[in-house]
Amino acid sequence: MSISNLPSVYLDDMKKILGSEYEAFLDSYSRPCRKALRINTLKLGVRDAAAFAEEFGRETGFHLTPVPWTQNGFYFEEEDQPSRHSFYSAGLYYLQEASAMAPAQILPVSPGETVLDLCAAPGGKATELGARLQGQGFLVANEISAPRARVLMKNLELFGIPNACVTNTEPARLLERCPAFFDRILVDAPCSGEGMFRKDTAVVQAWYPEKVLECARVQREIITCAADMLRPGGMMLYSTCTFAPQENELTILHLLKERPEMELMEIPYDAFRRYFSEGLSLEQLVRLGVLEAGTVGALDVDLTKTCRLWPHKIEGEGHFCALLRKRKPGENEEMQEQQPGEAVREAGRAHGAGRAEKRGGTYRVGRAGKTDRTYRTDRSGKAGRRGGSGNTSRAAGQEKLQPAETQMIQNFMAGYLEQPQPGRPSASETTRSLAGLLREGLQEGRLEVHDGQVYLMPAGVEWMPGIPTLRAGLYLGELKKNRFEPAQELAMVLPEVPFPDRELQTDAAQPLPVEENLREDVEDHYVCLDPADDRLERYLHGETIPVRQAGQNGWRLLCAGRYPIGWGKLVGGQLKNKFPAGWRIPG
Numbered sequence: 001m002s003i004s005n006l007p008s009v010y011l012d013d014m015k016k017i018l019g020s021e022y023e024a025f026l027d028s029y030s031r032p033c034r035k036a037l038r039i040n041t042l043k044l045g046v047r048d049a050a051a052f053a054e055e056f057g058r059e060t061g062f063h064l065t066p067v068p069w070t071q072n073g074f075y076f077e078e079e080d081q082p083s084r085h086s087f088y089s090a091g092l093y094y095l096q097e098a099s100a101m102a103p104a105q106i107l108p109v110s111p112g113e114t115v116l117d118l119c120a121a122p123g124g125k126a127t128e129l130g131a132r133l134q135g136q137g138f139l140v141a142n143e144i145s146a147p148r149a150r151v152l153m154k155n156l157e158l159f160g161i162p163n164a165c166v167t168n169t170e171p172a173r174l175l176e177r178c179p180a181f182f183d184r185i186l187v188d189a190p191c192s193g194e195g196m197f198r199k200d201t202a203v204v205q206a207w208y209p210e211k212v213l214e215c216a217r218v219q220r221e222i223i224t225c226a227a228d229m230l231r232p233g234g235m236m237l238y239s240t241c242t243f244a245p246q247e248n249e250l251t252i253l254h255l256l257k258e259r260p261e262m263e264l265m266e267i268p269y270d271a272f273r274r275y276f277s278e279g280l281s282l283e284q285l286v287r288l289g290v291l292e293a294g295t296v297g298a299l300d301v302d303l304t305k306t307c308r309l310w311p312h313k314i315e316g317e318g319h320f321c322a323l324l325r326k327r328k329p330g331e332n333e334e335m336q337e338q339q340p341g342e343a344v345r346e347a348g349r350a351h352g353a354g355r356a357e358k359r360g361g362t363y364r365v366g367r368a369g370k371t372d373r374t375y376r377t378d379r380s381g382k383a384g385r386r387g388g389s390g391n392t393s394r395a396a397g398q399e400k401l402q403p404a405e406t407q408m409i410q411n412f413m414a415g416y417l418e419q420p421q422p423g424r425p426s427a428s429e430t431t432r433s434l435a436g437l438l439r440e441g442l443q444e445g446r447l448e449v450h451d452g453q454v455y456l457m458p459a460g461v462e463w464m465p466g467i468p469t470l471r472a473g474l475y476l477g478e479l480k481k482n483r484f485e486p487a488q489e490l491a492m493v494l495p496e497v498p499f500p501d502r503e504l505q506t507d508a509a510q511p512l513p514v515e516e517n518l519r520e521d522v523e524d525h526y527v528c529l530d531p532a533d534d535r536l537e538r539y540l541h542g543e544t545i546p547v548r549q550a551g552q553n554g555w556r557l558l559c560a561g562r563y564p565i566g567w568g569k570l571v572g573g574q575l576k577n578k579f580p581a582g583w584r585i586p587g
C-alpha cells in the first residue's frame, strides 16, 4: 500500500494523534501484512503455543509462529495456504487477522455463560466465543444483514459449535426481548475501517471524511442497546478497527454518560501491556479538538484504560478495544438512581438468581441443569436455512418425536460418541467432553422435531418467538420413512475419531490389514483418509470417491485424518457424496 493512495484528511488526523510516532506509523504501510489463523479449541487443545506450532506445523506443513497476545492464534507464511488444506474443511481453524483476535481474547468468557455477539458476521469473534463456551451455556450470534448472517451461520456450523443461536435483527429489537439478559456481550461495531487501510485498498476507497461521524452515530445507538442487554455484574467488550477517536474513546464517553451504571475496566494489561497501547486521554481528546475543554472538568473517567493496537508497534492491523462492566444494584448510589427502568432491574435480579424472566412472556431462561427444558424460537425452515427468506414459527410443522424415532437417532449417534476403550490411546480432552455433552443431550431427551427435521436443544434454555432466527439448537438430521439422514451440521460437531493411532486409508484399491485394535463397528462408521489425499478435495467438490470397502454398506463419516468433514454413503467401494451443495468448494 502506497501512502500516496491514502486520503489527506485522514493523514492529517493521524499526524495530530500520533505526533512523534507518525513517521513510524507511515513506515508500517510499506511493511507486508502478516496473515494468521486461530485454532478451534473445541476441536484441538493448545496448551503450549510454541509446542503446538511445531507439532501442528509438522502435521500440516504450515510454518506457524504464535501471535503473542492470544493463546491459540498463529501467523503463517503465504506459501502455506491453510484455506486449501483439508483441515480447514474440518473446522480446525479460522483465518483471522492477528489484531482482530484481541477482542474475543480480552473479554473473559467461561463455559456456562450466556453470551451475545451483537455485530457478529462473518463470525471471526463469534467462533472464538463459541469455542470458549466449550459446549456449555449459550451463544447468541446476531447480525443485522441477512446475507452476512447466513455466512455467520455457516462459519459457526463449520466450527461445530453446538450451543449457538444465529439471529438476524437490529440491536433495538433484540433488546425488546432480552433486557438485562446476557452475562457477556461483544460489540464489534461497524466502523470506518481506518485500521484496515494497510490490508485492504477497498476500505480506503470506501472511506470519506463524513463517514467517521456517521459511524459514530450508529455506534452510540448500538453500544447503548448492548449495555441495556447486559445483566448487572456482566461484562462487555467494545471494539472497532478504526483510529478515529470519535468512533472509539468518544463512543465510550457517550455510553458512560448515558448509562452511569456502566464502568470502564482496566484491560488485563499483564498479558497485553507489551503489545497494546493506552487509549487517548480526555486531555488528548481536547488537544485534538474533538472534545470541548469545558466538559472535561465534570468527567470522572480515565479513558486511557481503553486500548489501541497500532500497526507500527505490533505485527497486526489497527484496532481499538474497551472492556466495560455493568455495576450491580447497590454497588453505588448514583447507579441506583439512574438505572434504566424498573423492568430491566427486575429481570437482572432474577437472572442473577439463576433464572431470568421478563413478565409478559417475551422470554424466559432456565439455566443449565434445570428440568425445565422447553426451548422456543422462531426458526427458519429448511428453505430458509438454505437461503430462503421466511422464518417459520416453532408451532408450524412441529411434531412429536416417537420413542422408536428417538431410539433410532440415539442408535445412529451412539456409533460416533464412543468413549475409547481402556488401554487404547484416547482422543483429546475437549473431544471427549464434547462427546459427553452430546450423549447427555440425548439421554436428557432434548430432541425436537419440526417438519421431519430433528434438533438437539441446548440445556435449559427457553427462547420465545419474536426474534428473527436463522438457527437455534443443533440440527442433527432428517427423519424419512423410518430412516434417519444425518446433517452436515452434525458431522461438524462430532468428535474426532477416538483412535489416534489408527492407520489411514491411503489407497482405495489396496486393502489395509485390519488393525488389531480396530473393531468391526468402527469400520461401519468412519472412512479416514490421509489429510493430503486428493480424494478429500474431490469429495469437497461434490464427487463420489472410491474407498476401501470395509464393513457393511451404509453411512460413513469421512474424516481428514481423524477429523470429520462430512457424510457419505458407502456402496460397493464407492462413497456416495452427501456433502451439501451449499458447502461444496467450486471445482
Ligand SMILES: C[S@@+](CC[C@H](N)C(=O)[O-])C[C@H]1O[C@@H](n2cnc3c(N)ncnc32)[C@H](O)[C@@H]1O
Pocket (backbone or CB within 6 Å): 118, 119, 120, 121, 122, 123, 124, 125, 126, 143, 144, 145, 148, 170, 171, 188, 189, 190, 191, 218, 222
Ligand atoms: C466489524 S463487522 C463485525 C465483524 C465480526 N465481529 C467478525 O469478527 O467477524 C460489523 C458488523 O456490524 C453490522 N452492522 C452494520 N450496521 C449495523 C447496525 N446498525 N447495527 C448492528 N450491526 C450493524 C455489519 O453488517 C457488520 O457485519
